[in-house]
Amino acid sequence: MKKAAIVGGTGYGAVELVRLLQSHPKIEIRKIISHSQYGNSIAEAYPHLSHVFEVTMEEWNAEELKNEIDIVFFAAPAGVAKELIPELQDSPIQCVDLSGDLRLKSAEDYEAWYGIKAAPNATLQQAVYGLTEVFKEDIKHAKIISNPGCFPTAALLGTVPAIVHNLIQPYPIIIDGKTGVSGAGRKQSAMTHFSETNENVTAYKVGHHQHIPEIDQYLSQAGNQPITTVFTTHLVPMTRGLVCTIYGSLNRNADTAEIISLYRNFYEGHPFVRIRDEGHFPTTKEVYGSNFCDIGIHADARTNQLIIVSAIDNLVKGAAGQAIQNVNVMNGWDESLGLEDFPVYP
Amino acid sequence: MKKAAIVGGTGYGAVELVRLLQSHPKIEIRKIISHSQYGNSIAEAYPHLSHVFEVTMEEWNAEELKNEIDIVFFAAPAGVAKELIPELQDSPIQCVDLSGDLRLKSAEDYEAWYGIKAAPNATLQQAVYGLTEVFKEDIKHAKIISNPGCFPTAALLGTVPAIVHNLIQPYPIIIDGKTGVSGAGRKQSAMTHFSETNENVTAYKVGHHQHIPEIDQYLSQAGNQPITTVFTTHLVPMTRGLVCTIYGSLNRNADTAEIISLYRNFYEGHPFVRIRDEGHFPTTKEVYGSNFCDIGIHADARTNQLIIVSAIDNLVKGAAGQAIQNVNVMNGWDESLGLEDFPVYP
Amino acid sequence: MKKAAIVGGTGYGAVELVRLLQSHPKIEIRKIISHSQYGNSIAEAYPHLSHVFEVTMEEWNAEELKNEIDIVFFAAPAGVAKELIPELQDSPIQCVDLSGDLRLKSAEDYEAWYGIKAAPNATLQQAVYGLTEVFKEDIKHAKIISNPGCFPTAALLGTVPAIVHNLIQPYPIIIDGKTGVSGAGRKQSAMTHFSETNENVTAYKVGHHQHIPEIDQYLSQAGNQPITTVFTTHLVPMTRGLVCTIYGSLNRNADTAEIISLYRNFYEGHPFVRIRDEGHFPTTKEVYGSNFCDIGIHADARTNQLIIVSAIDNLVKGAAGQAIQNVNVMNGWDESLGLEDFPVYP
Amino acid sequence: MKKAAIVGGTGYGAVELVRLLQSHPKIEIRKIISHSQYGNSIAEAYPHLSHVFEVTMEEWNAEELKNEIDIVFFAAPAGVAKELIPELQDSPIQCVDLSGDLRLKSAEDYEAWYGIKAAPNATLQQAVYGLTEVFKEDIKHAKIISNPGCFPTAALLGTVPAIVHNLIQPYPIIIDGKTGVSGAGRKQSAMTHFSETNENVTAYKVGHHQHIPEIDQYLSQAGNQPITTVFTTHLVPMTRGLVCTIYGSLNRNADTAEIISLYRNFYEGHPFVRIRDEGHFPTTKEVYGSNFCDIGIHADARTNQLIIVSAIDNLVKGAAGQAIQNVNVMNGWDESLGLEDFPVYP
Structure with a gap:
């Protein structure tokens, strides 16, 4: 032990x-x-x-x-x-x-x-950036892991395959994030006060969120080109869960089935990324309490946009779970060790 | 009477x-x-x-x-x-x-x-489309009003001034919507079942929402050019309230203060649209139970994007309130008649 | 004015x-x-x-x-x-x-x-205690009103008629209260932190709530005998609304219909207390944003208990609304003045 | 296996x-x-x-x-x-x-x-009633287990020691229950419709809940005397979790510390019942996703009442978890097998 x-x-x-x-x-x-x-x-x-x-x-x-x-x-x-x-x-x-x-x-x-x-x-x-599915080789040899932020985890897992496969243009990539309140931690603040957060959706840190440069840096690194994304965050009235809706202009005619197939190949051997079937999109509750990142894909022929929906539990895959996953990799263990629990549903 | x-x-x-x-x-x-x-x-x-x-x-x-x-x-x-x-x-x-x-x-x-x-x-x-602030002249002479959908109300009020003033490019305009559950009405369904909707964010009807052609039609009409938007909707765990986050590529160097000023001029004389000061964004709770549409604006110099946040109560400005506002206009009364109540907060 | x-x-x-x-x-x-x-x-x-x-x-x-x-x-x-x-x-x-x-x-x-x-x-x-429906005559001549607490308002309006009509024994009267979080005000605290209050029911101040002596004092005064109630409060994950479930041992064989009739007579002329029909019980949402106190009644033959459910909006009838109602009475106006709005539903 | x-x-x-x-x-x-x-x-x-x-x-x-x-x-x-x-x-x-x-x-x-x-x-x-901590000896030899209802589990675990130790009078025992919505299952109904259940507390089946005779039967059996309780249920706006607040008239002068000690002895060797220290009461969130039943105790000297707060996750200790616990006992295994997970918090 x-x-x-x-x-x-x-x-x-x-x-x-x-x-x-x-x-x-x-x-x-x-x-x-x-x-x-x-x-x-x-x-x-x-x-x-x-x-x-x-x-x-x-x-x-x-x-x-x-x-x-x-x-x-x-x-x-x-x-x-x-x-x-x-x-x-x-x-x-x-x-x-x-x-x-x-x-x-x-x-x-x-x-x-x-x-x-x-x-x-x-x-x-x-420090090695611990987005396990993307930087696993580096993580194997790391001694210090910088564990990804919750939003960057969902944003990058949703976007990296599209960039690596040159499916979308590098600008503008729009990432619209919605998160539960636990991401703000246990420290009390006006924005985590129940009576104001309940029955409310709040856009916050518009243009100023500290996860913006993190997303850009590692998307650029994975895609091997400079990429500047547009990223906005919203607080929604729930405790756990986070979803990023990602929009990019398709570079070529690609239908949803083909892109799903590309994503599934990209994440082959990575049990925590689950790509939904065509016409299905993940919800945050479907990953609640678990280390999964679930992804839904729609290539919108009408507008020539790729729309990706990426959902995680911000405290598990967005924090503690991915940290353990990285330690598993660093030690040469199966990356799922101790993380096999199914989501808590409902 | x-x-x-x-x-x-x-x-x-x-x-x-x-x-x-x-x-x-x-x-x-x-x-x-x-x-x-x-x-x-x-x-x-x-x-x-x-x-x-x-x-x-x-x-x-x-x-x-x-x-x-x-x-x-x-x-x-x-x-x-x-x-x-x-x-x-x-x-x-x-x-x-x-x-x-x-x-x-x-x-x-x-x-x-x-x-x-x-x-x-x-x-x-x-039928005349009853987006009061935009089509008021036509509404004055209407006998049949087609009252706007809840999402189109927030989306159009947030986007029309930018299009009319040629601030943003017509493509791609991304509109990411988040709504409370009451928009689905009283009819029971799997998607409105408490245990599944609570603590959950769900992207739904991706690429297929019936509000898509409505937004495009009236944005094109207001902007006097064909516009095809990208519009995705999400269900969030609250009863009332709806917010659209709108992204468009700026046509020119324009700072937030200038655009706020343009929006305020555009809606002058329309008491139900409130443009927030720079650095401030509306939340759905701030319009709860009222006929307001509150709008926050950020011109993002880093990415050259205009980001607009537009919030309404889906049952008031997105439905019953705007219907009454239109009847007020049709009858030559003050458009605020019977709609002056402040939001219910908290 | x-x-x-x-x-x-x-x-x-x-x-x-x-x-x-x-x-x-x-x-x-x-x-x-x-x-x-x-x-x-x-x-x-x-x-x-x-x-x-x-x-x-x-x-x-x-x-x-x-x-x-x-x-x-x-x-x-x-x-x-x-x-x-x-x-x-x-x-x-x-x-x-x-x-x-x-x-x-x-x-x-x-x-x-x-x-x-x-x-x-x-x-x-x-100071005159401003439980309008019970102490209206005193309020007419008051210059200083002590407006009732939110829990005492629901507890007393639900209990006073049973005591006045000698329907239940003075001991033990159990009052089990459930309240939304706004009763705690805007001040931040561990108990109002969204991530801990959401998806949670919390019994608090058990045996020590400052509303206990208030309920006892005015129930004793209305009933003209010393009464000591058992009162426990619970925080539930909502913003507004409060319900008291009240239990008392019936003094005699009385059926639900008879007691409903007694309650309706007791509150005749008081438009804000609504007694539900037999078999129906109020919910907090049915008084949301309004000055109503809705009451449901069940005389339980199996256990010889009277069960009363009393619901208010803690910020209206439990605070600001009742304050205005009292000012109306003090000034000789109709007690409903400015308070006629229907509940906001859903 | x-x-x-x-x-x-x-x-x-x-x-x-x-x-x-x-x-x-x-x-x-x-x-x-x-x-x-x-x-x-x-x-x-x-x-x-x-x-x-x-x-x-x-x-x-x-x-x-x-x-x-x-x-x-x-x-x-x-x-x-x-x-x-x-x-x-x-x-x-x-x-x-x-x-x-x-x-x-x-x-x-x-x-x-x-x-x-x-x-x-x-x-x-x-069929043997599977309230594990109370009827364990019978369960060991059972072939058919009738797994307890969610409310009876919390109600009985909170009340049985007080009855067995003759701490409270057999009448009236008031049990006021509050439950999340998942207890109603996945079947859609008006009472589980999000827009009506959210921001709402609803008393339901007052005097008619099918868990009433179950509580009475097994409390009578455990206490070896006929007991008729008063039991009322409320729906609160959360998915999981259930709490019973129990009130009984103390038979003798007993202080909180003594009763806590009696309860701890009663449940010795039963790892899933946790008795809180004096002055502390459990919340439903503190057992979320786990098989625990947490109990808080207050002997109220002012009113001579024993007040017990008993919290479980209705789907675990109130259903699936207790079912597995019973199977563990039937097969001679450690009763905790497969149920050791900590609660999911927050």
Whole structure:
């Protein structure tokens, strides 16, 4: 068994890691680290864990981790992992960062979009972007994983095959995202206040979402050409789930069946991407609680547009689940290990 | 007082008309007509009306209507008004159809998208499209109003000024719609079953929504050029409210402030369209229960795209409210009459 | 027109007063007072009011109010009105307090349940409890109204007739309350965080809710005997609406029809209490946005229990609507004035 | 591996069995039986199962089952299992009925509350009520299990220890239940229509719920005295989760800490019942997707009432999970087998 620590113990990413790792056959959780609540049991903050996972949270201590731990999951807000990961860099510990700290290769980009100082360049360059299905070969040899953002996961899995196969023009690609509220974490804010979010759809950070440069960087990398997407996010009144609706102008006459076939080939051997049959589109509930990314495809002859609908659970494939999937790959295990649970439906 | 009848008394459009007309100073409801439940009180079907509006529903009777009624609102499903309106055509009764029966000028288009036989051509040609803010001059002289669909209302009010002012290219215009469930009416279906719709976002009728040709027809008419939009709809887990996020490629360098100013000028004198200040975007909750269409605008310099967010209450501005607004205009009254209520918030 | 001021301008009680008073024929809003945000427009805090009610909020100034205002609504959290109302006591201004500050006649009780110092005794004694249907005669002559809490409104309107008619034993009366989240106001807290409140039912303040002594005090007063109820509250995942399910042991053989008849007689002349027919029970949605309190009754022969279901909109009959109803009564107007709107359904 | 069949393949109980059994180490699903959709894949009806569980549903065939199957789960509506189980009675197949067909020992009671003819008396008498924590000894030797209803599970687990320990009087015991909508199954109805159920709380079947005689029968049996409870159910706008709030008059001075201790002793060795610490109450979200029944306790000195809050996931501990727990016990396995997953939170 590999020994894991989770940093950021009071956040939703951490408790989702706890839920998923509990049945993982090769990883056991040994430490929960929380800067704000060390000394308390995680079950005080999360009573759903009472009686079954009453671990006392600890302070960050790099030396202890080096002696006792094989894998560290960083599930803290942006700004934390970039400070802590360098403290582990001279050890063989595998690090997976679920925040955005290591996603942008350019320090200036990070500073412009996140508004805080970037990670040291050495750390930035060493980190491998953990979009498992697209960058699996790199992930196999990685020691530091930058786990993708929730929106970029759905957006890229939906768009990369179309770009790689030169199906659509590089501009304009429109990505319209809709997400449940848990993506905003447990921190209270006006935008997560029930009475205002319920019965409401809210466009937010229009033109300014920090996932924009992440999508562009890795779509460009996968497509081997510079691509600038148009990406807008909306908050919808549900807890979990995220869908991206993607629009691109078709380069050539291609019908839906052909494109579905191309996508299925692209994702062959990757059990978590499921391409729906023609005429069927995934809903977020159909992936709830699971690591799947479900994709529906429509080539619209009337308008010559390719329309892709890509759905994930933002806390699983968009965070904790993909983090575990990447650790599986890094360790040479089956990428599905511990992630085989079916979606919770209804 | 003008005397009104409402056809389709057991649907959501009808009860919303009842709610709004109750305080209208120049219209009184005299008849509720229901094919399926005549003989029963509307308050049996809708207990929220008990003690305050216990009207017995009646069968359709064209002769009676001609003798007793000035205005007929058709709030029945598609396929009903096209059969009944011709029965009233030799009378001075003002007709407003809230269904899609009279929205497409081409009978073939109607039959292709709705799958049933179209209205008589004379009726189709006589009907005036009731997007009040855009076609007000025609509405003044109309006898038959084809009230816009909920999505086309938000889509067109958000797009028409950009087209009229030649701000964006005619292709591709992407319109991504998100709607609450009440738009599907009271009829039960798998897609309106609570356990499946709650905590879910569902793309539906992708490439096949009957509002597509309606948007294209009237955007082309307003813009005086043929326009083919890309329009996709999503069901979100709320009852009321609808938002369209609209993307178009800017024709020229235009900043957000300039475009906001153009939109405000375009809608001057139209109290129900409210253009938000720069950096602010409307949410559906901010128009809940009211006749407003709120619009937010962002000219995205990075991608050269114009992004418009347009929000309405689908049952008010998207149905019953706009129907009343049109009747106000037809009768030479202030277009706000009976529609001044503020949104219900939160 | 009477001139009104609203204190606590950034809370839900205040914006609901704004919505309801907008169409009141005898009251106009002249001032919105906010301690935390004076100088800003209320429409900045509440964009649904933009373009239609862009009033700049002001600081509290008792002298100005005495010169310019006839009615002051206090819609601030507990602890505010008890400090401010005494400053107006030498003026003819009518005061309505929507908080709990003046509801408990005993200062010790207030201090025990609210945890802060009580209002001056003179103010406490002068305040009349504004449960309109029960204490209307006193309200007619009041100058200070203590507006009932949301739960006590539904609980008392459901229970008082049974007590007055000696239908049930005074112990144990069980009142099981379920409320939407807006009752907690706009202030953010763990319990109003969307991701935790959605898809959840939470029992809260079990045995400690500050509405317990309020219910007991006024049920005892109406029933002319000391009554101690058992009252438990639950948060349910909706914004508006509140229902109390009330259980009492029948004193004698009484069937449902007889009790319905007694209740209807009790509330005769009070248009906002609607007693459902036998076999029918109200839902919160059937009173949404309106001032109604709907009541369903079942005398359970099998268990000898009277079961009452009482539903209100917590922000209308449970707050702003009842406040206006009380002002109507205080001024000798029809108690329905400005409150005739039908519920918003669905 | 034991081989299982599931009858009623298109219902929520069946798909929840599929989800939970997928990781059970000693049971494999060999047949899904559906009367209405045999011949189709279950993944057509439930796309969340696509690619991972594409089993073709079959017709009921008792002879085949006898040859191939060890365990049959009946997850069909009331009226089905009572007809089919007798066909298997001469075989060693273990039967678990999730419907109410075998819960009432008296055929007259069944016919009065369910409105259809009861099961043969031999079947009724052979069936053992599967409230695992209370009737475990009987379950060990059972061949036919009548799996408890969702409400009775939460109600009985919350009430039985208080009755067994003579803490509360047998009358009146008030049980106020609140449930999510999935308890009503996948069949469409007015009460499960999203637009009417969302933002709504509805009391239903007041005095007439078929779970009433079930609660009374087994509470009487556990308590060894005739007990008649008062039980009312409410629908709340969420998909999963159910809570019962239980009120009983204390027989003696007992403080909360003492009662918590009694409850913990009562459920010792039963890992799925978790008793919260004093001052803490469970929420439905804290058991979401899991087999836990969480219980909070308050002895209210002011009113001499014992207040119990008992929460389950209606589809797991209230249906499929408890069914598996019972099969575990019948086969001499650890009762937690395959049910160890933590709740899904948030």
